[in-house]
Amino acid sequence: MKDIAIVSFAQSDCVxxxxxxxxxxxxxxxxxxxxxAAGLSTAQDVDFTCSxxxxxxxxxxxxxxxxxxxxxxxxxxKESHVEMDAAWALYEAILKIRMGHADSALVYGFGKSSxxxxxxxxxxxxxxxxxxxxxxxxxxLAAMQARMMLDQGVMEEADMAAVxxxxxxxxxxxxxxxxxxxxxxxxxxxxxxxWVSPLxxxxxxxxxxxxxxxxxxxxxxxxxxxxPYAVISGIDHRIETHNLGARDLTRSVxxxxxxxxxxxxDGAIEVAEIYAPYSHxxxxxxxxxxxxxxxxxxxxxxxLAGNLMMASGLxxxxxxxxxxxxxxxxxxxxxATSGPCLQHNLVTVLEAA
Amino acid sequence: xxxxREMITGIEVPIYLKYHFTAGEATARFLSQVRQGKxxxxxxxxxxxxxxxxxxxxxxxxxxxxEEVEVADxxxxxxxxxxxxxIPGNPIQPPYVxxxxxxxxxxxxxxxxxxxxxxxxVHRGQRVQAVWKPQEEWDYAMDNIRYxxxxxxxxxxxxxxxxxxxxxxxx
Numbered sequence: 001m002k003d004i005a006i007v008s009f010a011q012s013d014c015v016x017x018x019x020x021x022x023x024x025x026x027x028x029x030x031x032x033x034x035x036x037a038a039g040l041s042t043a044q045d046v047d048f049t050c051s052x053x054x055x056x057x058x059x060x061x062x063x064x065x066x067x068x069x070x071x072x073x074x075x076x077x078k079e080s081h082v083e084m085d086a087a088w089a090l091y092e093a094i095l096k097i098r099m100g101h102a103d104s105a106l107v108y109g110f111g112k113s114s115x116x117x118x119x120x121x122x123x124x125x126x127x128x129x130x131x132x133x134x135x136x137x138x139x140x141l142a143a144m145q146a147r148m149m150l151d152q153g154v155m156e157e158a159d160m161a162a163v164x165x166x167x168x169x170x171x172x173x174x175x176x177x178x179x180x181x182x183x184x185x186x187x188x189x190x191x192x193x194x195w196v197s198p199l200x201x202x203x204x205x206x207x208x209x210x211x212x213x214x215x216x217x218x219x220x221x222x223x224x225x226x227x228p229y230a231v232i233s234g235i236d237h238r239i240e241t242h243n244l245g246a247r248d249l250t251r252s253v254x255x256x257x258x259x260x261x262x263x264x265x266d267g268a269i270e271v272a273e274i275y276a277p278y279s280h281x282x283x284x285x286x287x288x289x290x291x292x293x294x295x296x297x298x299x300x301x302x303x304l305a306g307n308l309m310m311a312s313g314l315x316x317x318x319x320x321x322x323x324x325x326x327x328x329x330x331x332x333x334x335x336a337t338s339g340p341c342l343q344h345n346l347v348t349v350l351e352a353a
Numbered sequence: 354x355x356x357x358r359e360m361i362t363g364i365e366v367p368i369y370l371k372y373h374f375t376a377g378e379a380t381a382r383f384l385s386q387v388r389q390g391k392x393x394x395x396x397x398x399x400x401x402x403x404x405x406x407x408x409x410x411x412x413x414x415x416x417x418x419x420e421e422v423e424v425a426d427x428x429x430x431x432x433x434x435x436x437x438x439x440i441p442g443n444p445i446q447p448p449y450v451x452x453x454x455x456x457x458x459x460x461x462x463x464x465x466x467x468x469x470x471x472x473x474x475v476h477r478g479q480r481v482q483a484v485w486k487p488q489e490e491w492d493y494a495m496d497n498i499r500y501x502x503x504x505x506x507x508x509x510x511x512x513x514x515x516x517x518x519x520x521x522x523x524x
Contacts, residue, residue, distance in 0.1 A: 019378075020376070020377060020381045021378055022378070025409045025410075025417075028415075042414070043415060056370070058372065058374070059370060060374065069409075069412040070415060072411075072413065072415020073412065073413075073415070074413035115372040115373045115374055116371065116372045117370075120370065121370055124370070129364065132366065133366045
């Protein structure tokens with residue numbers, strides 16, 4: 001099987017409202033930057049392009065098709081799209097390369113969530129007969145999950161606040177693209193009122209607009225281009241039932257399984273970038289991934305510092321890949337999630353060449 | 354237990370989602386100039402094609418378009434169709450002509466109505482000009498132009514369609 005390398009990554013700032021910018025205007029700068037870092041200029045220079053986005057976010061039908069205007073797709077290119085986080089667009093690109101249909105690929109994701117009411121919009125991803133008609137929003141579902149964990153004694157509110165305090169601190173130190181950052185004490189956070197009990201507003205990721213992009217290729221191609229790269233040594237994703245009542249919401253079985261197949265425990269994990277939209281979910285995921293104190297979790301601040309729906313999962317992978325490309329670390333993992341209460345999870349292990 | 358149950362063939366699940374939709378920076382700029390009665394496209398810095406309406410990028414080259422170019426309201430018919438079927442909610446009575454039009458000074462077509470014309474003789478290469486609404490009715494919309502009507506000018510040959518300068522068509 002061909003080894004696959006990530007050679008470049010670019011992400012926009014996470015902003016609460018990108019204003020008048022449309023999908024093309026959001027995507028173009030990160031695509032240009034990711035291609036440029038790989039020594040390329042347009043999508044013509046790679047064999048395959050795949051994107052991740054969801055039209056429900058900005059309320060514009062077929063917005064992902066208009067996004068192709070950012071690519072320079074004349075003459076026509078090989079192109080695909082997932083109505084998911086772009087971490088899964090990366091997964092599709094990996095399959096394409098492994099099957100021998102491409103040696104290089106551009107992957108990008110974008111989200112403009114500001115035009116709608118995101119938690120309500122996301123209620124429409126639930127099962128259409130029982131749950132979607134009830135309009136259960138994602139924050140309420142996450143709150144029920146957190147309540148279950150508190151009542152079972154698997155965490156305390158101070159543990160959740162500690163996740164938030166670390167996110168804000170890491171974002172301040174390491175992430176120029178972050179929307180929320182700063183020094184804040186656990187006691188300060190606990191003094192705030194609950195929003196959707198037991199969640200306080202800071203336990204929930206912000207709503208953000210923006211995009212991210214990545215160039216990957218076979219290791220042979222990366223050597224040919226003469227670019228430093230990070231190797232994807234393992235990747236797997238698993239999905240759980242849409243019936244929330246049939247799941248143990250206090251753990252993430254799908255993450256445990258994906259981590260085992262991706263080979264997380266085959267070596268030390270220096271850095272883990274985890275897609276946890278709510279503070280308590282980072283606690284679930286750190287446990288599911290079997291991470292200990294030797295791992296730095298979410299040095300970027302994670303998505304509590306800024307959440308580009310449909311690009312955040314790709315950005316987690318990019319955050320780890322970039323640290324390997326820069327020579328800061330040798331081995332790390334990235335996690336992406338989709339669906340309510342961590343329904344669907346993807347784990348990627350990245351290593352230095 | 355042999356009681357027959359009514360087959361459920363559908364359920365009603367209304368969806369109401371509210372959005373503050375934005376057209377995009379380039380399109381918003383275009384619409385604000387249409388409100389002033391001007392057609393302003395954007396030029397690709399790479400291939401020099403002028404797009405109208407602009408979307409902020411050259412779809413062919415994949416680069417941002419920033420240079421604004423005012424084009425004429427005189428156009429050449431690139432293609433057309435005659436609509437005979439009534440479309441629900443559309444106030445226009447069939448048959449009517451919808452055409453791909455390329456304004457003088459632009460290279461890419463947009464779609465608008467042709468009227469005050471003989472439907473049987475509409476043709477590719479035909480010269481047409483905008484018929485604007487009265488200025489006090491102008492809004493952020495392309496229907497500030499009611500329709501396009503034929504001009505008494507010679508046709509543009511096939512190979513020159515989309516290459517007419519903003520100064521117009523001279524034989």
